Amino acid sequence: MQIAIASGKGGVGKSTITASLLYFLKDDYRLVAVDADAEAPNLGLLLGVREWEEEREHVGAKVARISTESCIRCGICMERCPYDSIYIDDDGNYVVNELTCEGCNVCGLVCPVPGTISLEEARSGVIRRATTKYGFPIISAQLDVGRPESGKLVTEEKEWAKRLMEEQGLEHMVVDSAAGIGCQVIASLGGADVAILIAEPTPASLSDVQRVYKVVQHFREPAYLIINKADINPGFTALREWAESEGIPVLGEVPYDRAIPRSMxxxxxxxxxxxxxxxxxxxxxxxxxxxxEILK
Incomplete structure (x- = not known):
């Protein structure tokens, strides 16, 4: 089974809940964990990973290159670049800022000199594997600064995890999604058997968990809810009322506890x-x- 844990919002304790759930499941099931937040991975820290046993580069992004030999310095590429990624260096050459270039190739299309601007492959990030101190493997990724394709990184992570499941006879994959509803989250939820949503009793968290629930509905996955920091806003009942109206079972409530930041x-x-x-x-x-109810 593939379980995706999502929140729609950062800071609600999703990775903390995921690490604790893995801790309780590790003795009864053969697990693999996936940290699907390629922009800010931190699940490995909570699971005692000190170094990565294997790393693989992910190459898939495109960046523009300007040939200084054939460039006539007309400046059209810099004028038309939608991301303001082209500038003039100290030598008067037109240069592409790789951190902001999205590889859209507008510059190449408007350049009057054929072959002067080309798109070249660039590294998007790295995917890595380690064994946690609890004995089960974890797959994580780190997106390079300014690079797109975070969703493809997550997809590659999950494919690696699936291969580990086949090779090692593992039973379940637990995916710790990123915040929001972007490419990383879509890749995390795609193919999952069930989604566990994490939310706190605040209007902002309710709004965001409702958004990510729409993504879950798109994939037609059953959903469950965990209410974290459940006692920080006693008068706020809208979160549980929403879950009841949508038929989302509430697995439980975790109170605010100073032990949690201390454990982190x-x-x-x-x-x-x-x-x-x-x-x-x-x-x-x-x-x-x-x-x-889920792993029965």
């Missing part, structure tokens, strides 16, 4: 660092429901 500073899941905390007790109950 220790680079451990809070259920391991502070097993007797209120948050850990709530997370233990949620893990049991996941086993009974």
């Amino acid at each position: 500073a220790m680079l451990k899941p809070f259920v391991e660092a502070f097993p007797d905390s209120k948050a850990a007790e709530a997370m233990r109950d949620i893990a049991e429901r996941v086993k009974a």
Whole structure:
């Protein structure tokens, strides 16, 4: 089974919940974790990864190159570039800023000298594998600065994880999605068997989890909800009311607990660092429901 954990919003504790859920599932199931936030991966930190055992470059982005030999310095490319990625260097040459170039090739189309501007492949980032301190593998990725194709990186991560599942006889893939509803999240949810949504009881979090739920509906996946920091806004009932109206089962509520930021500073899941905390007790109950209702 492939489980995607998404939130639609950053800062709601999605990676923290994911790490703790993996901790409770590791003894009963053969797992592989996927950190699908290629722009800001951090799941490996919470799972005790100190170094990566294998890394693969992902090449797929395109950037423009201007030949200084045939360039007539007319400046049309710089005028027409929609991303303002072309500038004049100290020697008077027209140069492409690779960090902002999107590879759209507008410059190549408007250049009056054929062959002066070309599109060349560039590295988008790196995909890497490690074994967590708990014994199960994790696949992660790191997008290079200014590079597109974060969704393709996530897709490659999941393909690598699928191969590991086949080679090692693993049962379940747990995917920690990025925030928002962009390419990374779409790639995370695509092909999943179930989505677990994480939200906190605030209007902003409700709005964002509603948006990501529409993506889940597009893929026709069953969804569940975990309410994190459940007691920070006692009078806010709209989140649970929305879940009930949509028929989304609530797996449980995790209270705000100072043990969680302390465990993050220790680079451990809070259920391991502070097993007797209120948050850990709530997370233990949620893990049991996941086993009974999702992984049955």
